[in-house]
Amino acid sequence: TQLLEQSPQFLSIQEGENLTVYCNSSSVFSSLQWYRQEPGEGPVLLVTVVTGGEVKKLKRLTFQFGDARKDSSLHITAAQPGDTGLYLCAGVREETSGSRLTFGEGTQLTVNP
């Protein structure tokens, strides 16, 4: 069982549609991040949210951190084929052994022209 659960796991939509990806946990995180990964590459950071209730916008992407700092969502407006990729949420937790970065299972997004 993973600490962070993402839904949906797969999403296939048409160009121009809107979508939301969810990342949920029963644990509290000091910060939560969203990454995007292309085939054959490592993940690349899109955004970090730190404060409960925080909303950040990156062009057509809107990220929200839950008030209790246990969950987050990624909303894409008017999706484009270039948005196709694997989206991963990751939470930072401070533990006695140090700062642990834990990932969700990922959401594979396909935007069809």
Next chain:
Amino acid sequence: NAGVTQTPKFRVLKTGQSMTLLCAQDMNHEYMYWYRQDPGMGLRLIHYSVGEGTTAKGEVPDGYNVSRLKKQNFLLGLESAAPSQTSVYFCASRGGLEAFFGQGTRLTVV
């Protein structure tokens, strides 16, 4: 800047063989992480390090060992490879909030 470099990029092992994956970063980051990525499982944390000479277990540490003798290097060892360790392995380093990843190592154990 090279960022995070993983070697090798591909490897095929026979069951029972051993190998070491090397991760090198040139950003003077304190934190380094090893993950494995399997279909539908996202990235699962194997081991991590919060500084030179330190290591800690992640979510799936069994069958793996790590060492951080130098700040810039984080080694992942498989003492006796098993087919269940067939995966893509990613290393990451982190200084502030952002983690930087290597290109991955595709390991197949037959």
